[in-house]
Amino acid sequence: MRISRGERLANYVILCAFALFALWPILTILVLAVGPDDSAASPEQGTGFLGLHPENFVNAWNVGRFGPAMLASVAVSTFVVTTATVLSIMSGYAFGTMRFRGQNALFYTFLVGLMVPTEAIVVPLYFDLRSVGLTDTFWAIALPQVAQSVAFGTFWMRAYFRTSSLALVEAARLDGAGSWRVLWLILVPIGRPAIVTLVVLTFLWTWNEFLIPLVMATSEHLRTAPLGLAFFQGQYTTGFTLLAAGAVIVAAPVLVVYIVLQRHVIRGMLEGAVRE
């Protein structure tokens, strides 16, 4: 390679500058969240621990009522991820390993769901669910997201099952295992990487979802974490410190998952994007 020292150095400078640009807004929030509280109404703070003020998170948690919001988010995410994953494994299994009439038409029907924006389903869903008294319930927030996740999950799991080892399946069947046992005792354990990626992506999307809970949840105990943050931002105008702390609280679970499973996230987002 004819890359000079100077060029190499310049590349590292560009690399660092861009990385800093990507992290800067998030670092700003993080620094402000642990800094001294800037709201006039707050009681006098000491110098804090090493100049930091971790108590800001406790204050934000209480003032912004993030407790119930985080609980709602955990409940919705757990339900959506579990249900969507199990249903997608089953439908992906059918599409990936079996042959049946209407297979292609059905699969394209699922693919359509990947492109439909939430805006298009949330309006009719709200008014239809209202007429049966289901708005402002857990189900109104969770089930539409299961439907969206199942569209992607079916597509994702079908791709995995198509590449799964047919010889292994064949051997198990000769041993007398039915299709149900082949799926859960052989293919699912082997397919762990693909399934973990699906679980992580579904979790990220569900945790971050904003429009569906915004429309469906009116009572406070159903407000998810991003919704809680948006409302807190609208009401709390005396300072920015607690708002920043609230933003960190809402982003924390997703960031932890990302840090631990980043390979899955990046791979999933890049591969999931490259359809077919």
Add this chain to the structure above:
Amino acid sequence: MLRTAEPTTRTGPDRLARAARRSTHRPPGQPGWLPYAYLLPAFAVYAVFLLYPVLRAANLSLYEWDGLTLGTYVGLDNYVAVVTDPALRAAFGHALVLTLFYAVLPLLIGLLLAAIFHRAKVRGLGFFRSVVFVPQVVAMVVVAVAWRHIYAPDGPLNRALATIGLGGLTRGWLGDYTFALPAVGLVGTWVETGLVTVLLMAGMSRIPPELYESARLDGAGAVREFFAITLPAVRGEITVALTLTIIAALKTFDLVYVTTRGGPGDATSVPSYEVYRRAFMIGEVGSAAAVAVTLTVVIFLVNLVVTRLGDRETA
């Protein structure tokens, strides 16, 4: 059983292969309804909570309805309004401007960065990749809260401008009629650039090194190398990047809801926000549905057109 209608006049090996495949897919004793049983739960949820609502949206869009009293059938009037109503035209126009910031700008920056890193083979790319991907995973509401602070009249951006002697440029960026839309757009640029760069880097890493060797023997410089080899090789990735980012621009909602609520005036109104505002704030459900359906159709077309263009150029 389902497959007996197939012609049986195939040649030997082919038929054997089909027979073998059939045996893997339909072992003896596996009933024909089995695949449907596996599909049913997923399809039921999908049909009730996604497919049916889309059809209902199309149906609602033909009515004038306030969400409470009886609606009146108005045919395609709501769609005519998408083209003629200045407020809706503005919203779609703003979405087009956002596309520049969400898709075109990240693509240009991403191509430049990916090409630089690809050429120099710098170390620490794995770490870099993880870092620039962060904006993709954090909730848009969190991103919006952060940027609202950055753009605030007494926020970091204005302080930085004042420090470097450009105090005359300071303003409340999100409250400014001229600058609010570009300010929102730049947040999109920030969110999407990392994704596009990582996508392009993955594409470039698959280019066989021999291609460059021969180009260098021919005396090609870095720029010619880029246009002759690198750029054509990542067409597929460019297609994917454009599809993803254009659609992200068209679906902008959380960001506008938290930062500007479409304001000042309607300077940052976008189709998604218009859907929400019309359906749930001012009681124009039919119009909201028409905007939503139009948005859906536009997204389908973007998918189709961008993919087609990519295919044609590679062929």
